[in-house]
Amino acid sequence: MKRTILFLILTSFLLINACGPSGPSDNEKLRAEVIAVHDEVMPKMGQLKSLERKALEKAKELESQEEANSAAVEEYKALAYDLNHAHESMFAWMRQYEQKDGEMKEAEVKAYLDKQMELVTEVNVEMKAALEKADKLLK
Template identity: 30%
Template sequence: MKKHILLLTLAFAAIVTSCKEEKEATQMKEVIAVHDEVMPKMGQLGQLVGKLKERENDSTDLGKEYREARIDLQEANQAMMDWMQNFGDRFSPDEIMKGKELSPEKQEWLDEEEEKVKALREQINSSIENAQEVLAVDNDTTS
């Protein structure tokens, strides 16, 4: 009877540990997926910075909008670079790529990083959208 209880306890502990590791691995994959979603947009972001820079010497209100949109894009770019640096400093390649189990402290960090990368995605997407809108206004007025 005691052996059965011990076996059941060990089995339960193994299941709980497995579920915890799966949650961590899944969450890490989700964080990386958000990064992978926005990383290809960095080239587009750079192109938009170039287009806005060419036009921002305009002394009208539109010139001011160009500058503001360029600054937003550059801040989004810097936020991406900072996030990647910080993320790489916090987690080892094995934790990121191979699903190595995280300590309780690192699990808290992963929770933080998940929120940060989602905010980063919003910052990048909104800055690109805003820049495209500003440039579209310019195209509409010059057509």
């Protein structure tokens, strides 16, 4: 009798564990990857604006000189534009990104997250390129 009860308890325990959650789904993993790409460059948002101001100041300084080099001025203005565009691109991505799946089916969520991965990767690359360009030009 004791063995039967022990067997039933053990079997119940195994069934409960077998039916429980088996870990994060593919979509949950993909969502985490999207956020990881975002989180990689998000802390550099303030740096973008700071470098943009420096580039504009340098352009203004060069313009005020009698022998102003217009190519150099345009280069600094272009850098400021790139830095501002990268900053705005991140905010644009964040505004349109949906945290919740809502009424979407699994396949729709996957397609959405694949597209978001593509978009946030573009923003990531743009930010890194602008920062690298600023590092070369302003230092």
